[in-house]
Amino acid sequence: EVQLVESGGGLVKPGGSLRLACSASGFTFSKAWMSWVRQAPGKGLEWVGRVKSKTDGGTVDYAVPVKGRFTISRDDSKDTLYLQMNSLKSEDTAVYYCSYYYDSSNDPPFFDYWGQGTVVTVSS
Amino acid sequence: EIVLTQSPGTLSLSPGERATLSCRASQSVDSKYLAWYQQKPGQAPRLLMYGASSRATGIPDRFSGSGSGTGFTLTISGLEPEDFAVYYCQQCGDSPYSFGQGTKLEIK
Numbered sequence: 001e002v003q004l005v006e007s008g009g010g011l012v013k014p015g016g017s018l019r020l021a022c023s024a025s026g027f028t029f030s031k032a033w034m035s036w037v038r039q040a041p042g043k044g045l046e047w048v049g050r051v052k053s054k055t056d057g058g059t060v061d062y063a064v065p066v067k068g069r070f071t072i073s074r075d076d077s078k079d080t081l082y083l084q085m086n087s088l089k090s091e092d093t094a095v096y097y098c099s100y101y102y103d104s105s106n107d108p109p110f111f112d113y114w115g116q117g118t119v120v121t122v123s124s
Numbered sequence: 125e126i127v128l129t130q131s132p133g134t135l136s137l138s139p140g141e142r143a144t145l146s147c148r149a150s151q152s153v154d155s156k157y158l159a160w161y162q163q164k165p166g167q168a169p170r171l172l173m174y175g176a177s178s179r180a181t182g183i184p185d186r187f188s189g190s191g192s193g194t195g196f197t198l199t200i201s202g203l204e205p206e207d208f209a210v211y212y213c214q215q216c217g218d219s220p221y222s223f224g225q226g227t228k229l230e231i232k
Contacts, residue, residue, distance in 0.1 A: 035221070037169075044226040045161070045169060045212050050219070061219035064125060097168055101216070108158070112171035112180055 009118030022098030033102035130224035147213035159215030
């Protein structure tokens with residue numbers, strides 16, 4: 001059974017930092033393209049960023065609002081995805097989801113697995 | 125950056141009716157990378173369609189998708205009570221990826 005379990009959310013002051021983790025099990029994590037998606041209270045889904053599998057280049061891309069402040073990384077030896085968030089702003093307040101959405105070695109390559117979400121609140 | 129615009133913002137229909145949701149892109153999207161998601165309150169999104177017109181695992185055939193280039197459509201034929209939710213299109217072909225702002229499908 002595929003499981004994605006996020007951790008690390010909480011309350012942080014503006015300008016502060018937080019690191020989210022997404023622990024994966026039940027699939028070959030090293031082959032997975034993983035993404036972070038967030039949802040502010042009462043708002044729609046917002047893509048945060050994505051990391052490809054190392055086999056596919058390991059490329060990381062970010063949404064414009066978080067580029068330069070957030071860093072996505074992965075540890076395939078621990079089956080864990082990370083989101084390092086620095087210089088946090090009030091507008092970063094949201095539920096953060098990790099998602100396993102793609103494996104280029106599979107046909108079809110698209111998957112639909114999500115964590116339960118972790119709440120990040122940026123407030124003084 | 126590709127901007128996805130969904131319409132209408134809210135759609136009020138009755139069970140049994142047909143729903144047509146639109147997603148327009150600011151520039152051409154490779155249809156292989158156009159997806160539709162459903163989200164209910166308090167839940168993570170659920171993938172409905174990928175590749176614009178392929179149903180994800182376990183999605184009933186009353187859901188269908190079509191379109192290419194800059195215009196895509198999700199159609200739900202014969203609405204069931206459990207279909208009332210918020211629907212998002214997403215493109216994951218060009219980085220940065222993007223979601224539309226969502227269409228809320230509500231019971232009339």
